């Protein structure tokens with residue numbers, strides 16, 4: 556649904572991705588160039604195996620990421636710590652003070668990929684969270700309950716009611732990013748709180764509802780966690796993302812898995828969206844007649860929340876006529892295997908045309 560009189564080019568500050576999985580080893584080298592092409596910085600998730608809980612491991616991982624960035628491209632990984640039941644307030648604070656990490660990620664144990672070492676009780680880590688509130692360190696939350704009797708489509712809303720609301724009341728100063736929100740309930744919750752509670756929204760949750768996983772058969776490449784929800788939720792996310800409200804910002808949750816691990820009897824959760832995410836977001840803003848708000852969502856709200864400077868560089872995004880549009884690769888190699896990206900084989904409606912530094 557392209558607007559007839561919509562601009563065909565947009566110049567904005569270079570965007571950042573406030574939630575990405577870059578993995579390690581061959582997978583890391585395969586995926587980093589895609590994120591670094593579109594984004595100046597990214598908040599890198601710590602759910603490796605074993606998880607990143609110590610400063611030395613996180614610093615070494617940052618170095619491996621930087622080594623995978625193509626020459627001539629500027630990209631800064633912003634690192635995170637993985638919260639466990641045993642991590643101490645002192646270690647968390649030390650890593651924040653020496654800038655090893657900028658935030659910590661709360662995975663409820665067994666909620667998602669590589670979360671086995673996650674937190675079994677939020678109450679149990681209150682001393683860590685109190686310390687984070689005291690030092691102004693953001694808590695990044697995977698917001699789903701893990702009780703197997705709870706319907707998978709209700710896990711986010713129940714998390715709000717039984718955990719997140721109580722945590723926000725207990726620690727009203729704590730900066731919280733409710734990651735990859737998927738429901739109207741989550742949007743309403745964030746809006747009901749002060750500015751220290753924000754949310755990331757993925758490109759794929761703006762594009763697909765839960766039918767995508769079942770269209771004509773099981774579609775493992777649309778399976779992620781939290782799973783996509785009903786259409787009313789997708790529409791609420793589109794409203795929030797394009798509203799201009801600074802509490803909502805871009806976080807792709809690009810989460811690559813080898814195709815064989817997704818196309819399996821027990822397929823992994825996660826969509827590799829890095830190659831198409833920026834264009835996919837922009838298409839949403841165009842469809843919602845909100846191109847003037849895209850820069851806020853992609854490039855300004857995140858830095859403001861994290862207390863970081865906005866990027867000096869600008870990029871120009873140009874709408875591609877479909878005949879000449881670049882296509883997303885059907886598959887992307889990772890050593891002798893491959894990854895199937897989101898929008899595999901499809902034409903990209905927008906392309907990054909140029910980068911330019913802003914004169915001081």
Ligand code: DOR
Nearest residue numbers: 667668779780810824825
């Ligand atoms: O779909 C997902 N994939 N959700 C997550 O929370 C984790 C991620 C991954 O690491 O694969």
Ligand code: ZN
Nearest residue numbers: 576600808810
């Ligand atoms: Zn994630």
